[in-house]
Ligand code: SF4
C-alpha cells in the first residue's frame with residue numbers, strides 16, 4: 093500500500109471500519125470501494141488487507157471472481173452490451189463489434205481519454221428490448237448497428253461534464 | 255472422547271466420534287484416494303471428489319475427507335458405484351491436465367498419477383479444451399506450471415501458514431480459474447519468500463523447485479574444481495527418498511554417494527555453521543557491550559530475510575550482518591581454501607546441498623557476488639540430490655559409510671549439526687556466548703529450553719553477570735508476533751532466532767515430501783511427528799560428536815590464526831558479512847510502475 097495517497101488510504105480505512113461489526117464484510121467493502129473509486133487495483137487490495145486482516149490473495153480472489161469488480165479504471169461512460177441469448181439472436185454481436193470498432197478498444201477495455209469502456213454482459217433481463225445496450229444505467233432498446241455512431245457522438249458531446 | 259460403532263465393508267469397528275470417514279478408514283487400515291485434502295483436514299475443501307464413498311445415512315456418495323462418521327454408519331469403499339465415481343472424478347481432473355508426465359519433475363512422487371493408478375483411470379475420457387497455461391520460471395527457486403495444477407488449494411493454505419500474509423490464491427472463476435500470485439504475476443515479482451513450502455504440499459508438478467543439474471554437470475565437464483557442501487538437515491531426511499524410515503541419519507552414505515558423483519571435495523556446511531557462530535556470537539556480545547541495536551535477529555534463513563526486507567524494512571538493523579553458513583563456507587572456499595591449495599578462485603565451483611529452495615535465490619543476491627565471483631555457484635535440494643544419485647545409477651542403501659574430506663574445513667562440532675532444527679542456531683550460539691562470558695563451558699552442554707516445535711519458545715539465562723533473554727520462532731506468522739513487539743518497543747529480548755519454514759530446516763521446502771500414500775510403512779501420525787523424527791536424528795548426531803561447541807573447532811581456530819585474524823575482523827567482515835535492503839511487496843506489473851501516477855488514479859474521476 094506504499095503507493096496510496098493519504099486521502100485515499102484514509103477513505104479506504106473508513107470504509108473498512110464501517111463494516112467492522114460484520115462477520116463477512118469483504119463483499120460490502122469491495123462494493124463500496126468499486127462504487128466510489130471506480131476500480132480496485134492491487135494497492136487498494138493490499139490496503140484492505142492491512143485494515144481487515146484478510147489476506148491479499150483472498151481479496152484478490154473475490155475481486156477477480158465477480159465481474160462487478162474491476163481492477164482497471166473504467167471509463168466515465170460504461171457501455172454494457174448484452175450478449176444474452178435473445179440479444180445475440182437479434183444481432184447483438186454486430187452491435188458490440190461496431191462499438192469496439194469505432195472506439196478502438198476491446199470489451200473490458202477503456203479508451204485512452206478515459207471516456208468510454210465496453211463490457212460484454214450476460215442477460216440483462218431486457219429481452220423485449222433486444223439487442224439492448226446500457227450506458228451508465230440508461231437502457232437503449234433495439235439498437236441497430238447504424239445507430240451506434242450516433243450514440244457515441246451524443247456522449248462525446250457531453251464529454252467530461254458530469 | 256466417545257466412540258461410535260461403524261462398519262467398513264461390513265466389518266465392524268469402533269472409532270472416535272466426530273472424525274471424518276477418511277480418518278476412520280485410515281485408522282482401520284484402508285487407503286481411500288485423496289487429492290485436495292492434506293494433513294487430515296489441514297485444507298480439506300472437499301472439492302476434488304476423488305475420495306467419494308458410499309455411506310448409510312447420507313444421500314448419494316459423500317466426500318470422505320470432510321464427511322464425519324456417526325453411530326451405526328456403514329461405509330462402502332469398494333462398491334461399484336463408489337469405484338466408478340472415484341474413477342470419473344480423477345478422469346475429469348486429468349482432462350484439464352498436461353500429459354507430459356515423463357518430463358515432469360514430480361514423476362515418481364506425483365499424487366495425481368498415484369490416484370489415477372488406484373482408480374484405474376482411462377485415457378482421454380473427457381476430451382476438450384484446456385485452460386490457458388502459465389509457465390513461470392522467472393524465480394530462481396520455484397517453477398509454477400499451471401497446466402499441472404488441479405486447483406486443490408493446498409499451497410494456498412500452506413503459504414499462508416509459512417508466509418503469514420500469503421502469496422498464492424485462486425484467481426478468476428469457472429474454467430478460467432488458476433492459482434497464483436495476484437494478477438497471475440511471476441513469483442519473482444510477488445512478495446514470495448522462495449521458501450518452497452507450497453512446493454512441499456503440491457500433489458502434482460504444478461509447483462516445483464528449479465533444478466540446477468545442468469550447471470553442475472557442465473562445470474564438471476569443463477574441468478572446474480567442483481566442491482560440494484551439505485547442510486545439516488539434509489542427512490536427516492535424504493534416506494526417506496530411498497525408502498529408509500523417517501529420522502534415519504544417513505551422513506556416511508550421503509558422503510559416499512557425493513564422492514561417487516564426481517565432486518572433487520565433499521565438505522560439511524557444519525564448518526560454515528561453526529564459523530557463523532563465531533561471527534554471530536561475537537557480533538551479539540559487541541552489540542550488548544557497545545549499546546548496539548537489540549534484539550539481534552539471526553540471519554541464516556534466506557526466506558526470513560526475504561520477509562524482513564519486504565515487510566519490516568525499518569527493522570533491518572536488527573538482523574545480524576552474518577551471511578548464512580553455506581555462503582560463509584563458499585566465501586572461505588574461494589579465498590582461504592583457494593590460497594592454501596593454489597587454485598584460482600575462478601576455477602572453483604561450489605555446490606550446496608540444502609533442504610531449502612530459498613538458498614537458490616540467496617546465492618544470486620548481488621551482495622553474495624564479488625568481482626563477478628559467486629560465493630556459491632549452485633544449490634541442490636535434498637530431493638534433487640536423490641534424483642542425481644538415482645540418475646547416476648548409485649544404489650544408495652548399498653553404499654558404505656564414508657567420511658567427509660578432512661583437510662582445511664573437515665572438522666565440525668555438534669553445535670553446528672543442530673542448526674538444522676528450530677532452536678539449533680540459538681542453542682549453538684548460547685554454548686559459545688556462555689563460554690565467552692563465563693570463561694567455562696555450560697554444564698550441561700545443552701540448552702534444552704530452546705528445543706521443541708512450539709510457535710514461540712523463550713528463555714532467560716544468567717551469564718556473565720547479566721540476564722540474557724532469548725526467543726526462538728519459525729514460520730512468518732509466528733515471527734510477526736515478535737517483530738511487532740520490536741516495532742512497538744515492547745520486545746524484552748536480546749537475541750531472537752527466526753527460521754522461515756515451520757520447524758526449521760528439517761521441514762525445509764527442499765526436503766522429501768511427506769505423504770501417507772507414499773509412506774505405507776510409517777504410522778498414521780507421521781504427518782504430525784516427522785519433524786521431530788528428523789530433529790532427533792540431528793540431536794543424536796550432536797551427542798555423538800566429540801566436540802560440541804563451535805569455539806572448540808580446531809580448524810576454525812586455525813582459520814582465524816592463519817587468515818581471518820579474529821571474529822568480526824576487517825577481513826571477516828569483507829568475506830563473511832552482508833547487507834540488507836528494503837523492497838516492495840509487488841515488484842512490477844500493474845501496481846508498482848510509476849509511483850506518482852497511482853495516487854491520482856486511485857482518487858478516480860468518479861469521486
Ligand atoms: S515459496 Fe513460500 S512464500 Fe513463496 S508462494 Fe510458496 S509458500 Fe508462499
Ligand code: SF4
Nearest residue numbers: 403404406407409456
Ligand atoms: S499449485 Fe499444486 S498445491 Fe496449489 S492448487 Fe495447484 S495443484 Fe494444488
Ligand code: FES
Nearest residue numbers: 290300302303319
Ligand atoms: S480429497 Fe476429498 S474431496 Fe478431495
